Amino acid sequence: xxxxxxxxxxxxxxxxxxxxxxxxxxxxxxxxxxxxxxxxxxxxxxxxxxxxxxxxxxxxxxxxxxxxxxxxxxxxxxxxxxxxxxxxxxxxxxxxxxxxxxxxxxxxxxxxxxxxxxxxxxxxxxxxxxxxxxxxxxxxxxxxxxxxxxxxxxxxxxxxxxxxxxxxxxxxxxxxxxxxxxxx
Ligand code: URA
Numbered sequence: 001x002x003x004x005x006x007x008x009x010x011x012x013x014x015x016x017x018x019x020x021x022x023x024x025x026x027x028x029x030x031x032x033x034x035x036x037x038x039x040x041x042x043x044x045x046x047x048x049x050x051x052x053x054x055x056x057x058x059x060x061x062x063x064x065x066x067x068x069x070x071x072x073x074x075x076x077x078x079x080x081x082x083x084x085x086x087x088x089x090x091x092x093x094x095x096x097x098x099x100x101x102x103x104x105x106x107x108x109x110x111x112x113x114x115x116x117x118x119x120x121x122x123x124x125x126x127x128x129x130x131x132x133x134x135x136x137x138x139x140x141x142x143x144x145x146x147x148x149x150x151x152x153x154x155x156x157x158x159x160x161x162x163x164x165x166x167x168x169x170x171x172x173x174x175x176x177x178x179x180x181x182x183x184x
Contacts, residue, residue, distance in 0.1 A: 002107060002111075003111070004033055004107075004108065004111045004112070007104060007107040007108065007111070008028045010104075011026055011028050011084055011104045012026045012028070014026065014084070014085075014101075014104075016100040016101070017085075017096065017097045017100045017101065018097075019083065019085035019086070019087060019093075019097055020085055022085075022086065022088055023049060023085040023086055024049045024050055024052075024086075025049055025050070025051070025052030026052065026084050026085060027044040027048045027049065027052055027053065027054050027081060027084055027085070027086075028080070028084055028104070029054055029078060029079060029080025029081070029084075029108060030053055030054060030074075030078070030079060030080075031074060031075065031076075031077050031078035031079050032075060032076055032077060032078055033078065033111070033112055034112070035076065035077045035078040035112055035114050036077075036114055036115045036116060036180060036183065036184050037072070037076075037077045037078075037114055037115070037116045037117075037118060037176070037180060038077065038078045038079075038080070038108075038109065038112060038114040038116070038117050038118070039055075039063065039067075039077060039078070039079045039080070039118045039120060040080055040081065040082060040105070040117060040118065040119050040120060040124045040128060041054065041055060041063075041079070041080070041081045041082070041120045041121065041124060041155065042081060042082055042083070042092065042093065042120070042121055042123040042124055042155065043081050043082060043083040043084075043085070043086060043087050043090075043093050043123075044081060044083075044084070044085065044086040045057050045059070045086065045090050046086070046090070047060070048060070048086065049085075049086035054079045054080055054081055055079055055156075058157075058160065059155070059156040059157040059160060060156070062156040062159060062160060063079075063120070063156045066156070066169070066170075066173055069170075069173065070173050070174070070176060070177040070180075071177070072180075078108070078112050078114065080105065080108055081124075082098050082101065082102065082105065082123055082124055082127050082128075083097055083098055083101045084101055084104060085101075092123055093123065098123070098127050102127060109148070113147075114148070115147070115148070115149060115180075115183045115184070116148075116149050116150075116151070116176065116179055116180060116183070117148050117149070117150045117151075118150075118151055118152070118153065118176060119150065119151070119152035119153070120152075120153065120154075120155045120156065121135060121152075121154065121155025121157075121158060122134070122135040122155075124152065124155075125138065125139075125152035128150060128152075129143050129150060129152060133152065135152060135154065135158075138152060139151075139152050139153050139154060139168065139172060140152075140153065140168065140171060140172045140175060142175075142179070149179055149183070151172060151175065151176060151179075153168075153169050153172035153173070153176075154168065154169045154172075156169075
């Protein structure tokens with residue numbers, strides 16, 4: 001068994017895939033290490049790579065607002081990504097990159113042991129819920145794996161690109177809040 005700090009230190013030295021070659025910083029994740037809710041995005045973008053923190057760009061600001069809208073704060077939850085290094089030009093991570101990186105996420109989930117996991121977008125849903133996950137069909141549904149209650153919603157960047165996703169994403173956040181109230 002490792003501590004979260006140990007896993008982070010290993011991760012910071014990681015060279016298991018080529019994404020390390022272009023990174024400024026590893027973006028391991030941040031927030032409450034005893035969080036009841038964990039948000040999992042896709043991978044760091046430009047700002048995240050520079051700052052070494054997840055969801056700090058425009059999409060991150062929207063995520064922060066949505067978390068506040070359900071009366072929580074970034075400090076209450078834990079936020080991380082499927083891959084910890086920025087894919088070039090924000091492309092989706094390749095499967096072989098996600099497969100190698102997900103070991104770190106498994107440790108994070110095991111050590112933080114959240115009650116609720118929120119997948120942000122299709123890449124996260126495919127890696128966490130099922131390879132057949134389709135965001136338009138499967139968002140807003142609750143899945144149970146072991147003790148984890150898992151839901152996926154639209155990625156905040158997708159909401160920014162397409163305003164029609166705002167209402168369904170807000171419905172998902174209300175469902176997350178209801179589940180949180182039920183479980184805590
Ligand atoms: N998009 C993501 O999926 N993750 C981040 O950390 C930032 C943007």
